[in-house]
Each structure stands twice: as C-alpha cells, then as structure tokens.
Amino acid sequence: MTDISNFARRIRESQFDLEFSICTLITRKSEYLEMLQSFKNKGFSDQIAEFLYVDNSEHNEFDAFAAINLFLRQAKGKFVIICHQDVLIDKDDVNHLRNCLKNLDEIDPDWGICGNAGAAGPNHIVYHISYPDGTFMDKGIFPLKVSALDENFLLIKNKANLKVSSNLNGFHLYATELVLQAELNGFSSYVIPFNLTHKSRGNRDPSFYLIRKALISKYNRFFRTRWVQTNSTVFHLSGSFLGRMCGNPVFLFLVRMWNGLKKRV
Known part of the structure; x- marks a missing residue:
C-alpha cells in the first residue's frame, strides 16, 4: 500500500513558538521604544515574546484594520497583544497577566479577546487603568464579559483565528469589531484587571464618526432579516x-x- 505521507501532510492542533506577540502601530519611535522597554522590565523577555510593529512614522503605511489583520496572520505567539505606543507596562507584570488569563480559562474556556477597559452594555462602561497624573480608574467586578473593548490594550487568543473586516478602514473602533467577530465565531470578550499606564484618554476626531457610521451600516446589513x-x-x-x-x-x-x-x- 502506498504511504500517504509521501503525498500529503497531516495537520494537528496549532503549536505556537512564543507565549506573546506584542503588536503596535507606531508614529513616534522614541515613545514606542519607551513602551517596549516597559514590557521587558515587567517580564516580557525575548524568550517568551516577540515585538511586531507597523511603521507609520513617515506616512500611513497601514491603517489599523489592515495592520491588525497583518499582525494576526504573522504573529507566532499563543496570545497576541495589540496596544497603543503610548502605554507603559509599569503596574502589573507578566505573571499577573498570566493569572488573569488562567482565571479566564477557568471561568470561560471559550473566551477569545480581553482588555483593560470596555463596556458591558448601554451606560455600563468599565475599566481598570492608570494615567500619568496618578489617577487610577477602577470600575467593575472583573473579569467581566463585555460587548466592546477599548483599543489601548487588547489581548487576543491566537487560536481563535480572529480578523477584522477588509471593507472597513481607519484608526478607530477596530476593537469593537473584533468583539463582534469573536461573538460571530463562538468566542466571548472580557475586561480583566490588568493595570497599566495609558498616556492619553482617546481622541474622537472627525474620522471616528465616519468609521462609526460605516461599522453601523455594515452590521445593520449583515444582521438583517x-x-x-x-x-x-x-x-x-x-x-x-x-x-x-x-x-x-x-x-x-x-x-x-x-x-x-x-x-x-
């Protein structure tokens, strides 16, 4: 009998080379280097993590939606972190994050994405995050299942095979779409108590409302009767x-x- 291994390749459950892939769109390289060093200081060493970036410092090589799909295709980590360049991992460390994820696995093995801020419903915004002026904002009983997440820090289970839509673009609301895509694919989303410092509080510029309109239009049509x-x-x-x-x-x-x-x- 012919050995089928001569003609075909058997596949098994995905094995990941690293624990974390830390992915960032950068516009200011000096700020990104500060962010990168803060990760390393809190235990995200080269032995367990890779650092991937898209360089938008000269011009917008990729918008956020395109960059996220690129990150998710190429990431070698079991967990893919997508974060802003203006975050500092100066509060909780890698072991605290591991404990948060272990707790999520015990509560809900089908979780697909988590972050440090989001919304569980209308007028129910929750967060566990610090700011440079010393403010620590903590609202919610965590981990808490949510319907949207903030973009400053996202952690995605790589084996969930998530992506964002190719017919949306820009730099806002991609976390919201990831949460929608996770639910469509049978995964849930959570805010976890992982504290870090975020240097800004967000910016709803005119492009935010254009993306919001496009997102509503897309999903109104998709969820139509x-x-x-x-x-x-x-x-x-x-x-x-x-x-x-x-x-x-x-x-x-x-x-x-x-x-x-x-x-x-």
Missing part, C-alpha cells in the same frame, strides 16, 4: 420575534406558492 437558500434546504434568519414569526413554515409555504404562481405567468 433574510431567507437563506442552499442546495439542500431553505431557512429564515431574524433577531426579532416578529421576524421569526414571519419566517415560520406556514409563511414559507405561502412564499413558495407565490413564487410558483409568478413562474407560471
């Missing part, structure tokens, strides 16, 4: 009770009858 016809079955999708009522078998029978009558005309 619809009929799905395959080669072997047909079914109705709707998030509303009324939509599901309209998609029941009796309604489908009437739709088929109507389409049949139209074909005879």
Whole structure:
C-alpha cells in the first residue's frame, strides 16, 4: 500500500513558538521604544515574546484594520497583544497577566479577546487603568464579559483565528469589531484587571464618526432579516420575534406558492 505521507501532510492542533506577540502601530519611535522597554522590565523577555510593529512614522503605511489583520496572520505567539505606543507596562507584570488569563480559562474556556477597559452594555462602561497624573480608574467586578473593548490594550487568543473586516478602514473602533467577530465565531470578550499606564484618554476626531457610521451600516446589513437558500434546504434568519414569526413554515409555504404562481405567468 502506498504511504500517504509521501503525498500529503497531516495537520494537528496549532503549536505556537512564543507565549506573546506584542503588536503596535507606531508614529513616534522614541515613545514606542519607551513602551517596549516597559514590557521587558515587567517580564516580557525575548524568550517568551516577540515585538511586531507597523511603521507609520513617515506616512500611513497601514491603517489599523489592515495592520491588525497583518499582525494576526504573522504573529507566532499563543496570545497576541495589540496596544497603543503610548502605554507603559509599569503596574502589573507578566505573571499577573498570566493569572488573569488562567482565571479566564477557568471561568470561560471559550473566551477569545480581553482588555483593560470596555463596556458591558448601554451606560455600563468599565475599566481598570492608570494615567500619568496618578489617577487610577477602577470600575467593575472583573473579569467581566463585555460587548466592546477599548483599543489601548487588547489581548487576543491566537487560536481563535480572529480578523477584522477588509471593507472597513481607519484608526478607530477596530476593537469593537473584533468583539463582534469573536461573538460571530463562538468566542466571548472580557475586561480583566490588568493595570497599566495609558498616556492619553482617546481622541474622537472627525474620522471616528465616519468609521462609526460605516461599522453601523455594515452590521445593520449583515444582521438583517433574510431567507437563506442552499442546495439542500431553505431557512429564515431574524433577531426579532416578529421576524421569526414571519419566517415560520406556514409563511414559507405561502412564499413558495407565490413564487410558483409568478413562474407560471
């Protein structure tokens, strides 16, 4: 019998070369180097972590959505950290982060992404973060499942195989889309109590509202009520009770009858 290993390659569960891939879009190299050193000071050594960056210091080589997909394709770490260049890992260290992730695994093995700030619902913003003026903002009982995350510090489980959309672009709300994509793929998102210093409090410039509009438009269409016809079955999708009522078998029978009558005309 021919040995199939001569013609094909058996694959197994992914094995990662490193524990962490730390990924950043940079516009100020000196600030990035300060951030990088802060990671190393808190235990993220070259033996367990790689540092990947996109260089936007001269011009915008990649927007955030394109860069994140590039990071997620090339990262060799079990966990992919995507963070701003203006964060300093000067509070909690790598062992504290490991404990946070171990706790998440015990609570919810299907978590896919976490961060240090986000929102659990309307008017329910939560955070565990410090600022250079000495302010420590801590609101929430962690870990807390959320529907959105802040972009300053994100940690993604590499084996979740997440990505952001190729038809969105810019530098805002990519964390929100990652959370939506995680849920679509069966993973949950959390805020964890990992404290660091973030030098800024965000900037909602005019491009923020353009991206917000594009994100709403994309997902309004994606989550629309619809009929799905395959080669072997047909079914109705709707998030509303009324939509599901309209998609029941009796309604489908009437739709088929109507389409049949139209074909005879």
